[in-house]
Amino acid sequence: MNAKKDRATIHDVAKKAGVSPATASRVLSGSDYPVSENARKRILSAAESLQYRPNLLGQMLKSSTSRDIGVILPNISNPFYSELVLGAETAAKQKGFGLLLCNTLRSELREYEYLENLCQKQVGGVILSSVASDIAPIKKLADTYRLRVVGLDQSIPEITHAKVDFHIRKGVMDAIRYLYENGHRRIALLSSPPRIFFRKEVRKGYEEGLQACGLPYREDYELFSATERELSGGEIYEFENGKLCADKLLALDPRPTAVICINDITASGLIQRLGERNVSVPDELSVIGIDNSFFARMVSPPLTSIEQSPFEAGFLVAAALIDAITENRAFTGRIDVEPRLVIRNSVKPIRTL
Amino acid sequence: MNAKKDRATIHDVAKKAGVSPATASRVLSGSDYPVSENARKRILSAAESLQYRPNLLGQMLKSSTSRDIGVILPNISNPFYSELVLGAETAAKQKGFGLLLCNTLRSELREYEYLENLCQKQVGGVILSSVASDIAPIKKLADTYRLRVVGLDQSIPEITHAKVDFHIRKGVMDAIRYLYENGHRRIALLSSPPRIFFRKEVRKGYEEGLQACGLPYREDYELFSATERELSGGEIYEFENGKLCADKLLALDPRPTAVICINDITASGLIQRLGERNVSVPDELSVIGIDNSFFARMVSPPLTSIEQSPFEAGFLVAAALIDAITENRAFTGRIDVEPRLVIRNSVKPIRTL
DNA sequence: CTGAAAGCGCTAACAT
């Protein structure tokens, strides 16, 4: 309505306070450069009355570093990632940073485009769950832009200056130990094909866990679905996979007494099919999931699951990344997140032979 | 290793191509300003060989508009919101925009801080699921920054220049009609307290739906939990709420034959408790959820649910918002997303009377 | 302690 004057710049504040823009900047940007109390007060009150808000674009251009970080992952609608992003964003907010969210949908092209775009926006760091097969272009990009890249869910040392390690291998080993202590001797693994890093780690944990307990390894106890479709509808695929593998599992001889599933969704598909086949969980088969998703407690019976703490991981890694950015140094550390077995009612102790 | 020259600016390209920065800008920024084919070619090849990438900060500052949009919502880990964000981000990417994600955790203070921060970053628009009680400051902010605000999940016309309407009221009415046509005459509603807009709409839909079918309204068929805790652990709360209300529901006389739940999580809690009480779904009680979350098909029996299409909503609203931004006009439209009843196995036809 | 001036990288008048 009123003749719309645009928002105030630092010059307007300076003028109103009767000082130079430089002095105004020094107090308004929280610099430790000495300014007289008098001037400081006048500047602050001018800023207040003009409702001054810095234009972050100006700041960023001047310093050539964005106050955002990027997070690139396959799909935010995956609960694991949305928890992780929530953690990362919470940390970012605390440190005055924003979070640019990027969904690759597991497309290598999209992943690279995002990376490039983030570089063009001069972000100082990015948390990346990569699907790239050829990492050379990514590395080059990261180098020429001094982009800090933190790998997630994987370790590709050539491109990731740092990584967050979920130690899922240890988590699975612990779960096997737990089953062993509850009398289980025939333990199966149920997964989609172990092509990505995470699943490979789970598999290693499974095999090493058996070994650590002195249990024999049987190839037919590793149940992998034949195909894989990860794009949209990922959850549904995982669920169907659990159902499919249920049948294979029931045909095994001798039948396992316990099974570890690659995630809670798969476990829930398994349990549903088992119910249809009138096989009771946990009476006839014990089940352990991975992720401890919010719905782990919603299935019947409530699911014992290996928690990976994605929120915590996201929080820690974002905080460390942003510290590196603001302190203007490289970020090469490693964030360790310990897995934790959350015990509910899907595992039953059995008599040892 | 090599003496690290910084990344190339448009000046470097111009110099290498033997033209002025202005000309270089004209071709590199895709302007339609006429440039000779010769010069254009030289500029392009210079850019190529120098690996030139525009510094978006420069562009943004110059034009004083960011190439990002903001999305402010309570909690990305809520599957409804993460689907919506996925849709919004997909649209943004298509249009060359980025997405700044903000989680308010239902804190009014955080909401305002985010809004302010986005303004300082000169974003042209924001998708907002607001929890604010006092909207005056938000309105003021939006005005002085010409920020386009799109309301979600609510209609607060004073602050939202536009809104996306999920028509959940109609969705619930359709569900009631569906139950009616399957012979149900005693239909209950199960919800947490109807304080926020969405739940109020569901309640209206429930009451109007009954009326439209000529069914009597009974106050005791509206089951609202007493308390509410929405911060973290929201999902768990909803689940427990479903369990709690199951008991209340079973005590009703005459007992309803069908119930509509405020969301799938609540429905799943209800079903779990019902199972513990040996009340069969759908034989003794039919259940309809809201959201059609990915796990609706995972509960037993698979849940009939009212789908809200958050992905589509997010996609459409972000696309429209960004169009408004790039065309430099206000955005006052309304996005309509039609609900859809997804039929599975949690509703059973019954003999009338 | 303060201010003038330069410049981050880009684009858009306004010449030519």
Add this chain to the structure above:
DNA sequence: ATGTTAGCGCTTTCAG
């Protein structure tokens, strides 16, 4: 068709 110049809003030498 091209180049010169100015300036977006901010910070930061550098001189006073």
